[in-house]
Amino acid sequence: DGDDITEVENYTKANFGQRNQELFGQAKGMNVVYLELESFQTFLLDYKLHGEEVTPFLNSLTRDKNTFYFPNFFHQTAQGKTSDSEFILDNSLYGLPQGAVFMTKAQNTYQAFPAILKGNGYETASFHGNYRTFWNRENMYKAFGYVHFFDAEFYELTEDNTINYGLNDKPFFEQSMPLLKSMEEPFFAKFITLTNHHPFILKDEDVTLAPGDFGSKTVNHYFQTARYMDEAIQQFFGYLKESGLYENTMVVLYGDHYGISENHNKAMAKVLGKEITPFESAQLQRVPLFIHIPGVEGKQMDTYGGQIDVRPTILHLLGIETTDYIEFGSDLFSEDHKQIVPFRNGDFVSKDHTFVKGVCYDNTTGQEIKKENCQSSNDYVKTTLALSDKLVYGDLLRFYHPTGFTPVDRASLDYTKRNT
Ligand code: GP9
Numbered sequence: 101d102g103d104d105i106t107e108v109e110n111y112t113k114a115n116f117g118q119r120n121q122e123l124f125g126q127a128k129g130m131n132v133v134y135l136e137l138e139s140f141q142t143f144l145l146d147y148k149l150h151g152e153e154v155t156p157f158l159n160s161l162t163r164d165k166n167t168f169y170f171p172n173f174f175h176q177t178a179q180g181k182t183s184d185s186e187f188i189l190d191n192s193l194y195g196l197p198q199g200a201v202f203m204t205k206a207q208n209t210y211q212a213f214p215a216i217l218k219g220n221g222y223e224t225a226s227f228h229g230n231y232r233t234f235w236n237r238e239n240m241y242k243a244f245g246y247v248h249f250f251d252a253e254f255y256e257l258t259e260d261n262t263i264n265y266g267l268n269d270k271p272f273f274e275q276s277m278p279l280l281k282s283m284e285e286p287f288f289a290k291f292i293t294l295t296n297h298h299p300f301i302l303k304d305e306d307v308t309l310a311p312g313d314f315g316s317k318t319v320n321h322y323f324q325t326a327r328y329m330d331e332a333i334q335q336f337f338g339y340l341k342e343s344g345l346y347e348n349t350m351v352v353l354y355g356d357h358y359g360i361s362e363n364h365n366k367a368m369a370k371v372l373g374k375e376i377t378p379f380e381s382a383q384l385q386r387v388p389l390f391i392h393i394p395g396v397e398g399k400q401m402d403t404y405g406g407q408i409d410v411r412p413t414i415l416h417l418l419g420i421e422t423t424d425y426i427e428f429g430s431d432l433f434s435e436d437h438k439q440i441v442p443f444r445n446g447d448f449v450s451k452d453h454t455f456v457k458g459v460c461y462d463n464t465t466g467q468e469i470k471k472e473n474c475q476s477s478n479d480y481v482k483t484t485l486a487l488s489d490k491l492v493y494g495d496l497l498r499f500y501h502p503t504g505f506t507p508v509d510r511a512s513l514d515y516t517k518r519n520t
Pocket residue numbers: 180181182183230234265292294297
């Protein structure tokens with residue numbers, strides 16, 4: 101009820117909300133493109149297979165002058181996989197410990213990123229080469245206020261250009277361009293890639309890298325589909341330039357969740373040249389985050405953070421105040437950003453420590469240390485997850501009315517056709 105939302109509000113306002121004054125508004129009025137990189141883990145970056153870079157384009161982006169690259173960024177998803185990552189990014193709330201929040205809590209009230217941007221004059225859309233019912237996206241996107249959902253129905257799918265869950269990334273981006281160009285600027289456009297998805301298969305003609313030889317078919321082929329995605333993204337950047345949108349568009353790229361599970365630890369030990377201990381397993385939950393803003397000087401940001409922190413970070417870059425919203429993450433550029441990254445199961449990685457299955461590790465040595473070292477961070481993680489869950493389970497945002505926010509009118513949204 102009202103008391104519960106006040107408890108959550110007091111907590112998030114006391115803990116988060118800080119900003120970096122210099123970067124606030126640096127991307128004001130720009131288009132925003134999100135590129136969700138399916139199953140992409142950070143270890144792929146700058147990895148060499150058979151002496152070759154696996155992802156040359158993304159590698160170059162880590163050193164690009166207009167890009168902030170975060171090597172210590174982690175996914176925080178659980179059973180909801182891709183949908184969890186979408187939930188966390190669009191709301192700065194955690195997914196649920198069991199099941200997928202997209203499936204079970206789509207009737208809740210949210211004050212999500214697309215709805216906030218709409219209120220700031222943006223046209224909003226999600227683009228994806230699978231059908232709108234998958235992960236219950238159709239219903240959850242209405243709750244988030246996406247005006248358009250360009251799902252598989254809006255693309256030409258053939259036997260030849262689909263694998264696995266849907267349209268391959270290259271034709272996906274190619275066919276997305278007319279839709280993107282038809283949008284009113286400024287726009288927010290989220291593209292969810294697909295090809296780099298388990299079991300990581302490609303048509304022969306799309307293979308440009310020999311498979312790995314690590315004793316796991318999954319791991320061996322992962323490098324090939326990651327290469328394909330890298331090429332697709334490079335092409336997309338080319339399309340943005342050709343269309344004239346590039347200079348006025350901030351592009352945010354992030355990994356949704358791991359691609360290689362712990363079942364492949366033996367192969368991963370060969371890939372990385374070290375044993376995959378529980379400590380290393382936690383480190384492997386790194387996924388990349390890139391924020392590319394033409395005209396703004398970027399750099400490598402060693403800050404520890406997670407998907408929960410993306411929304412406040414991006415809103416601040418756009419010059420949009422977040423103090424009226426309930427958010428469980430904080431601006432990655434703020435001095436006060438807590439460098440503690442909760443995982444959904446209560447484990448965490450912080451700047452100094454890693455806490456897995458009740459054991460505290462020192463990040464620099466990877467050695468077990470006294471549990472007390474992890475105590476204060478552990479308390480924080482427990483509280484923050486519990487309060488986020490309280491909000492989601494209780495549908496508490498229905499009692500919360502941010503100043504200047506226009507609630508979403510779901511009934512006006514129909515993704516079977518193009519909304520106007
Ligand atoms: C399906 C795609 C993959 O549309 O987003 O979902 P995942 O299996 O990664 O959760």
